Amino acid sequence: MPKLKTHKGTAKRIKQTSAGKLTRRRAFGGHMLAKKSKSRKRVINTTAAVSGSIAKNIKRALGV
Numbered sequence: 861m862p863k864l865k866t867h868k869g870t871a872k873r874i875k876q877t878s879a880g881k882l883t884r885r886r887a888f889g890g891h892m893l894a895k896k897s898k899s900r901k902r903v904i905n906t907t908a909a910v911s912g913s914i915a916k917n918i919k920r921a922l923g924v
Contacts, residue, residue: 867921874910874918882910882918 874884888896889904896904910918 864920864923866923870918870921874922876922876924880924882915883907884910 874882876882884907886904886906886908889901893901
């Protein structure tokens, strides 16, 4: 069976931790920040973990 190519769009957006978990950026932090509260913007600025069946699909796309 041939090697699978890495999906580069996914690779640029999602990183794998040393423990094998997947991390991603949160949405809604790109523009219109004046109307969002400071606490909401702080939450947006943190990374989020990817879990469940979506993580399985992403790992396949990354070739992990």
